[in-house]
Amino acid sequence: MSDRFYRIPIERLFKWIINEEENGKIFGLYKENLFTPDKNDPFRMKRYGRLLETPIGVAAGPQTQLAHNIIASWLCGARYIELKTVQTLDEIEVTKPCIDMEDEGYNCEWSQELKVRDSFDEYLNAWILIHVLKHKFGWNTEEPGFIFNMSVGYNLEGILKPNVQWFFEKMNDCKDELDEKLERLIPLYPDIKNLNIPYHISDNITLSTMHGCPPDEIEKIGKYLIEERKLHTAIKLN
Known part of the structure; x- marks a missing residue:
């Protein structure tokens, strides 16, 4: 397995989606197996005041650091998407893959496959293309129906x-x-000019701390995220 992530420009990613869709698939997923939301679904719920079309999602990990993986998760019904943890040490060298689940589960801490700015760019690509696909599929709703959780x-x-x-x-x-990015996509999808894609991606966050992190450190971070950043905050107690 490669220890490198290779990013795909948003135009190429959209072309990939359109070309595969003509053959009844998106990212190798057959369209008939994809989740189609319905306003009458009994499992719809609210989280942080936002609509979730399903109560399921994906946890932070390498798979939620690349746009096409995030989009594939959304296509399969994930609506609460915990984005890969970002940290300041974005050039650190650690064993890869940072998570190995072939048999027993192993996790290598301090992992960061992409620089922070590149991670953001991937999240933005996914944010835009999910809104584009909602429009293309005719799933036009007042609310996005999904949450990007930092x-x-x-x-x-x-x-x-x-x-x-x-x-x-x-x-x-x-x-x-x-x-x-919208300007770059107009030649490929002119209707994107009529979409109202929010500039505000997320107002909520999950704090991930190291195993053995002192309680007072966790408290200080939590207070900062809640009081200074005004974010809906969840704390993982590793």
């Missing part, structure tokens, strides 16, 4: 570093980056 780690010192602070700001307001 995940951040692993200590307060790292969270306060400039690259993680930049990530927070962009997940709150990505107008410039989103508009630039």
Whole structure:
């Protein structure tokens, strides 16, 4: 298995989707097996004041760091999408893959496959293309119906570093980056000009801490995320 992630530009990703759809598939998933939301589904719910078309989703991991994996999860019915944890040490060398589930489960901490800025770009690509697919499939609703849940780690010192602070700001307001990507997609999908894709990607977060993280450190991070960043906050107690 390669220890490298190779990113795909948003135009190429959309072309991949359209070309495969002509053959009844998207990312190798047969369209008849994909989830189709219905306003009368009894399992629809609210989380953080937002509609979730299903109560299921995917947990943070390498698979939620690339746009096409996020989109594939959404196509299969995932609506609560915990994005891969970002941390300030985005060039650290650790054993890959960071999660191995072939037999027993192993997890290598401090993993970061992409730089923080590249992770954000992948999340933005997925955010845009999910809205495009909702429109293309005729699933037009007032609310997105899904949540992108940020995940951040692993200590307060790292969270306060400039690259993680930049990530927070962009997940709150990505107008410039989103508009630039929409311009690139207009030749491929002209109707994108009529879509109202929010500039605000996420107002909620999951804190991931190291095993053995002191309780007072967890408390300080939680207070920062809630009081300073005003984020709906969940805390993983590893």
